[in-house]
Amino acid sequence: MNEINVQPPQPIPYPDNEIIKKLYRFPILLYRLGLGKLISPYILILSTTGRRSGKTHRTPVEYFKLDNRIYIISGFNTKPDWYRNVLADPHVTINLGTQVLPRIARKPETDEEWAGVVAYLKASPISLLSDPALVNNLDDPQVKEAIKTWPVLTFDTTEETCPPPLESDLLWTWPLILLGAAFIILFGWLNRHH
Numbered sequence: 001m002n003e004i005n006v007q008p009p010q011p012i013p014y015p016d017n018e019i020i021k022k023l024y025r026f027p028i029l030l031y032r033l034g035l036g037k038l039i040s041p042y043i044l045i046l047s048t049t050g051r052r053s054g055k056t057h058r059t060p061v062e063y064f065k066l067d068n069r070i071y072i073i074s075g076f077n078t079k080p081d082w083y084r085n086v087l088a089d090p091h092v093t094i095n096l097g098t099q100v101l102p103r104i105a106r107k108p109e110t111d112e113e114w115a116g117v118v119a120y121l122k123a124s125p126i127s128l129l130s131d132p133a134l135v136n137n138l139d140d141p142q143v144k145e146a147i148k149t150w151p152v153l154t155f156d157t158t159e160e161t162c163p164p165p166l167e168s169d170l171l172w173t174w175p176l177i178l179l180g181a182a183f184i185i186l187f188g189w190l191n192r193h194h
Contacts, residue, residue, distance in 0.1 A: 064120030
């Protein structure tokens with residue numbers, strides 16, 4: 001057990017530069033283009049309220065769903081702004097495929113919920129790739145206790161006001177995208193035949 005580093009799985013370093021941060025946000029563009037359903041088996045969009053600015057912030061996050069309960073783990077511990085925003089105001093909105101879910105975030109509380117977190121870790125490709133030793137030891141009581149100190153969240157439904165959801169506001173671009181693709185194909189074909 002001593003050789004196991006019981007930390008949240010982190011397959012890639014924390015994004016310290018703007019280019020990497022923009023790449024991490026690519027799923028937001030997919031949701032805005034109406035393609036959220038393609039990545040929704042793995043990625044949801046979490047809308048939070050900025051703890052200092054009061055503005056709505058959106059973040060793509062890997063999640064796990066078990067028995068209609070959603071779980072997320074901050075792989076970068078408590079560094080991410082989205083996690084600190086949730087601690088300041090737990091009212092969030094989740095975009096999951098075409099669903100918009102107003103929720104209140106909280107730490108798992110029951111044994112059943114923590115069992116859901118363990119199931120998440122066993123099923124997550126990120127866990128399996130970045131820390132297979134952890135996945136192999138998830139039934140160890142010490143590991144289970146250590147996981148309870150991680151930045152893990154689950155969500156309850158709410159009727160209270162939550163941040164506005166991410167809209168599929170770029171659907172209008174599809175005709176332009178398809179027209180551009182058609183021109184590229186046409187010019188490529190014409191180039192080859194001349």
